[in-house]
Amino acid sequence: MTRAGPFHAREVSAFAGRIAPPAPFGEVIAAATARGRLIVQPRMGMGDPVDMRAGLLAVKAANASTVGTITVDSYTRCNDDEAVRRAIARDAQLNGYPIVAHSSDVTSAIVKELRDASFAIQVRHGSADPQRIFEAVVAAGLDATEGGPISYCLPYSRLPLADSVKNWAVCCQTFGRLRDKGYEPHLETLAAVCSASYARLVCWWLLACLRRCFFPSRGCAACR
Amino acid sequence: MKTESRTSHRADRTLEAVLSSTSSDSHMWNLIFVQLMLEEHGYRVTNLGACVPVEVLADRCAAQPPALVVLSTVNGHGHLDGALAVSRLRQVPSLAITPIVIGGKLGIQASSSDHAQHLRVAGFDAVFGDTAADLSEFSAFLRRVAADAFADEPLARRRCRQDTVRDRANL
Numbered sequence: 155m156t157r158a159g160p161f162h163a164r165e166v167s168a169f170a171g172r173i174a175p176p177a178p179f180g181e182v183i184a185a186a187t188a189r190g191r192l193i194v195q196p197r198m199g200m201g202d203p204v205d206m207r208a209g210l211l212a213v214k215a216a217n218a219s220t221v222g223t224i225t226v227d228s229y230t231r232c233n234d235d236e237a238v239r240r241a242i243a244r245d246a247q248l249n250g251y252p253i254v255a256h257s258s259d260v261t262s263a264i265v266k267e268l269r270d271a272s273f274a275i276q277v278r279h280g281s282a283d284p285q286r287i288f289e290a291v292v293a294a295g296l297d298a299t300e301g302g303p304i305s306y307c308l309p310y311s312r313l314p315l316a317d318s319v320k321n322w323a324v325c326c327q328t329f330g331r332l333r334d335k336g337y338e339p340h341l342e343t344l345a346a347v348c349s350a351s352y353a354r355l356v357c358w359w360l361l362a363c364l365r366r367c368f369f370p371s372r373g374c375a376a377c378r
Numbered sequence: 379m380k381t382e383s384r385t386s387h388r389a390d391r392t393l394e395a396v397l398s399s400t401s402s403d404s405h406m407w408n409l410i411f412v413q414l415m416l417e418e419h420g421y422r423v424t425n426l427g428a429c430v431p432v433e434v435l436a437d438r439c440a441a442q443p444p445a446l447v448v449l450s451t452v453n454g455h456g457h458l459d460g461a462l463a464v465s466r467l468r469q470v471p472s473l474a475i476t477p478i479v480i481g482g483k484l485g486i487q488a489s490s491s492d493h494a495q496h497l498r499v500a501g502f503d504a505v506f507g508d509t510a511a512d513l514s515e516f517s518a519f520l521r522r523v524a525a526d527a528f529a530d531e532p533l534a535r536r537r538c539r540q541d542t543v544r545d546r547a548n549l
Binding site: 228229231232234237240241244246247248249280309310311312 | 401402403404406427428429430431453454455457458459485486487
């Protein structure tokens, strides 16, 4: 956990074995559901790619149907590059994986090693201005993330909602580029956090409906 | 998301506390809890909300210097963000001796004495973790600040402040 620092692909690619075929997030969930299995998704993100890989490996090896998570750190979420650099330089512990700061080769090496037909990996971030996060997600070949312009703005950001909507519209186009790589982009609509934070149940449903309209109209599938 | 306590006819005798999250922390439940706790101790609270940029916090506190500044954070970056924030606040002349405290989950692991010391050196008067004992200490601190503010002779606070400065110099 204290090994934050500049990383290169070779440091983690040494762990990488076979190149796994794409495993769309939705298909993994549907397959586990069809078998009547409860799916467990430990939410976690580590600043150090070696720790991030070890965490995902432990989740995959657990005696359960699991989904891996890469949670992005709070500085990356806020586009505060300087704070990320300061934290890494000080060997300080970030509260998530700085997916923009780390090379996409490093991230994709982890993904290629661990993702397969039974183990999906999802990125969670909480950003109302996530263009660079989506660029990093696509560059690493990650096919699943979550959130939305409302639920990742009101509890998470001081940006005006209209700006968040514009930002997320651009991100949908970015995410859609995954299809060129043979992946089907998957966006989980995150409304639960709103009901947990401040909203009534009716707002939860309303947000879910809004996202069902927003994402498909911009080329991204949206599933709960 | 800024909220303020309802003022009363006793507003002139109530102390104002500015409550804020740090720049990277989006959590609000802790702010609501601390706001209620401050109000229970008789403070009038200006709650600046989540993800507060340092300059927003500094500008607000410089424009209307409060009796107390409380930073509450639970995202594990408090030991980094808090130090930056308090360094900026201490640059404001009117906040030189204002009690400024921080509390919550200050690192991503269990509370660290290193983090607490680092934050005190950066300028905080007190640093609180996330245990029940920390809440009791915070409560006692709030009573002390209020008692000192309404005392006829605020020398004790100045002396306390001088001790803190001396402690920092000795660290």
